[in-house]
Amino acid sequence: MSAIQWKKWLSKAVGRGRRHKLDCLMVALEIPWDLMIEILTRLPAKSLMRFKCVSKTWSLLIRSRYFSNLYVTVASPRRPPCLYMKPRESQLLSLSSSTSNSVESFDLDLTMQGMGGHDMVVLRGLILYMVCGKACIYNPTTRQSVTLPVRPVIKFSQKVKGCDESIIYYFGHDPVLDQYKILCIVSTLLTSINSLTSEHWVYVLESGGFWKRIGFDCQPHIPTIGRLCISGVIYYLAYVSLSCYVLVSFDVRSEQFNMIQVPKELSGLIRDNPIGFIEYGGKPAIFDQTYLIQMGKVDLWVLEDGGAWSTKSLVLQPCQMHLLNESIKLLVRGTTQTDEVILAPCKLFSNYYLLYYDLRKNDLRKFNVGLTSDHWFGKPYADYILFDKNESILHLET
Structure with a gap:
């Protein structure tokens, strides 16, 4: 559905009494409807949640499946949040702005009482998790949860x-x-x-x-x-x-x-x-880091079209081996949108960091993470998921 078709649908949805008001509003703003939608897709999700109160037209648009799909696919400067979990409570920590490219700082954005468990799946900004054997879906952007x-x-x-x-x-x-x-x-x-x-x-x-x-x-x-x-x-x-x-x-x-x-x-x-199962180049792949810390070597197995496996080995440059620590066990936490493998220590500690392994350039980068609280340090049961997808404003229904 195009922006023009969507405008026509909204015009009918708000009723004849509101149609004249909608047209007057658009003329007054002198902004084409498709440009208006483009602007809205670039705004932070929190702003969109407030804008639903502007009018019925805006509320219908922002809550629509058309706009939510457009919003989640449009590239934007919105930075991914990080979700830390512990039993009976979850805390959503968002990346804060930093002038340094080597430091990522997280600030507490939301505490979700009763959202426990370690069995989490993230898809297009939504979280699937289990509580007492029941499957639940949570949207951290809209703060809506369904069981x-x-x-x-x-x-x-x-x-x-x-x-x-x-x-x-x-x-x-x-x-x-x-x-x-x-x-x-x-x-x-x-x-x-x-x-x-x-x-x-x-x-x-x-x-x-x-x-x-x-x-x-x-x-x-x-x-x-x-x-x-x-x-x-x-x-x-x-x-x-x-x-x-x-x-x-x-x-x-x-x-x-x-x-x-x-x-x-x-x-x-x-x-x-602890091997990693990741997406690489739009295909499922197995990331074997068995010899990463000792030898700087990783093996990547990619499932190609037709069901055949391809494999390649990468060896880190000697000048980057100092980024690895034999006493710290690393786990694969997913990949970025640019196919960098995210490696993170199993336990949280004060000088916590993330490693980004660019498999295309064979380059390893380290990012120090600034945590705002020592609440998590040294806790073996803390589980977390790193988001690297855009936020979702989808309205959940069951």
Whole structure:
């Protein structure tokens, strides 16, 4: 829908009595409607939330799916926030402006009581998390939260002796139909007979949404790491046996699964080492940092079109090895929009920092992080997600 078509729709939506007022307003401002929308997409989300009170027209526009999709895709100078988590409470810390390119300072933006747990997924500015076994969606920009209905329970997934059950949620978006879907995978391992089963559920995030069980033609599996959504496809790593790992893809629109064998060289690493599952060049990739700290070496495995894996090795320049510390364990926290891998220490401390590894230039950069409080320092249970996507102003419905 173009800006002109949207203006016509709004004109009808506000009614005949308001139409003349809308036209007068546009003439008085002497700003074309498409330019007005362009200006609004460049504004901070907090300003847009206030502007909903200007008029019914502005409220309809800002709350519309058309504008929220435009807003999340338009490049802007808005800087990504950082979300720190701890049990029973979450704190959203936003990046503050800094004159130095080597220091990133975070200020407390919002405290979210009752939003606990460590099982978080971020997609297009929205957060999927679990509370007491229930899946919830939170928009930190609009501060709106919704709790999804309880998923039906199938007999074999009920707790029995010798039964290990895992429930994992994934978050996906179909860009064609503009639908958000939550995928739930329930894996059950009966240790007494070494039997593995799994069931799969999908929830469409919309008014009147409900859980729907879907068919699965592949092997039962237990998800391990990775929650990517790239061009309408969810990707994650899983194992079908202790020695066999696979990459699972789920098409959000068709709701079809596919499995691709992970290279044998990586099976042991996935089980025993903190590798990273990232998006690289618009494709799922495995980032192996096993020898990064000791030798400055990383291996990158990329899933190419057609299901084949490509691999390349990178070795850091000797002058950058001082950025690594043998006593500090690093975890992969995602990638930036320019395909830089974000590496962060496992625990928070006073001189906390982030490492950005540019795989294209084979360059490592260090950013010192200024935390406004020592509340988090040294706490092993603190979990967090680094945002590198634009904010979302989507109005949530269930």
